[in-house]
Amino acid sequence: MAATESPSRPIGSIEVRRLAYGDLPGVLSIERRSFPAPWSLAMFVLELSKPSGICLAADTGDGLAGYLVCSRYADIWHVMNVAVDPERRREGIAARMMGELLETAGRDGRYTLEVRVSNHGAIAMYERLGFRRAGRRRRYYHDNGEDAMIMWLGDPGYIG
Ligand SMILES: CC(C)(COP(=O)(O)OP(=O)(O)OC[C@H]1O[C@@H](n2cnc3c(N)ncnc32)[C@H](O)[C@@H]1OP(=O)(O)O)[C@@H](O)C(=O)NCCC(=O)NCCS
Numbered sequence: 001m002a003a004t005e006s007p008s009r010p011i012g013s014i015e016v017r018r019l020a021y022g023d024l025p026g027v028l029s030i031e032r033r034s035f036p037a038p039w040s041l042a043m044f045v046l047e048l049s050k051p052s053g054i055c056l057a058a059d060t061g062d063g064l065a066g067y068l069v070c071s072r073y074a075d076i077w078h079v080m081n082v083a084v085d086p087e088r089r090r091e092g093i094a095a096r097m098m099g100e101l102l103e104t105a106g107r108d109g110r111y112t113l114e115v116r117v118s119n120h121g122a123i124a125m126y127e128r129l130g131f132r133r134a135g136r137r138r139r140y141y142h143d144n145g146e147d148a149m150i151m152w153l154g155d156p157g158y159i160g
Pocket residue numbers: 034035081082083084085088089090091092093094095096114115116119120121122124125126128
């Protein structure tokens with residue numbers, strides 16, 4: 001490409017695409033800087049191997065800026081993991097990945113997740129996307145005994 005031509009991806013832009021096994025070193029790097037009890041490599045491999053799941057990567061062109069893991073159980077989508085590189089937060093990256101998930105899985109679908117009750121930033125993000133609080137799971141997190149906030153997007157009343 002000549003020096004005057006534009007690159008196919010504008011500098012600084014992010015592409016949201018399917019997460020691949022080759023992304024896992026980058027995933028683990030972000031995971032370990034994001035959570036007090038990070039997932040193991042085996043947990044990510046298991047989720048990626050599920051054909052019904054949706055796993056997304058936020059790709060900067062020369063690395064990973066974030067990822068999202070969502071599993072499907074019956075007709076319910078369970079958001080299992082979302083994280084963004086600490087250097088790239090508050091740029092809208094997680095919101096873009098969540099938007100892509102909702103487009104791919106369907107905006108009329110039913111979605112649930114658990115989040116630490118102290119994780120006000122993540123709770124604010126999910127509420128902005130339309131998720132609503134629907135109770136707690138007591139002492140859900142084994143590392144510190146913290147409660148999980150259960151959140152739903154779509155009707156939580158019917159388990160089909
Ligand atoms: C939670 C997390 C994924 C958000 O990623 P992000 O890319 O920074 O989020 P976005 O930039 O898309 O935020 C979208 C909106 O969510 C809300 N939000 C996100 N992070 C917030 C924070 N720390 N405090 C308050 N509001 C926040 C804001 O409304 C934000 O919009 P704004 O920046 O225009 O105000 C990121 O902070 C992270 O990786 N945290 C560690 C891992 C984690 O807790 N994951 C969630 C587990 S359930």
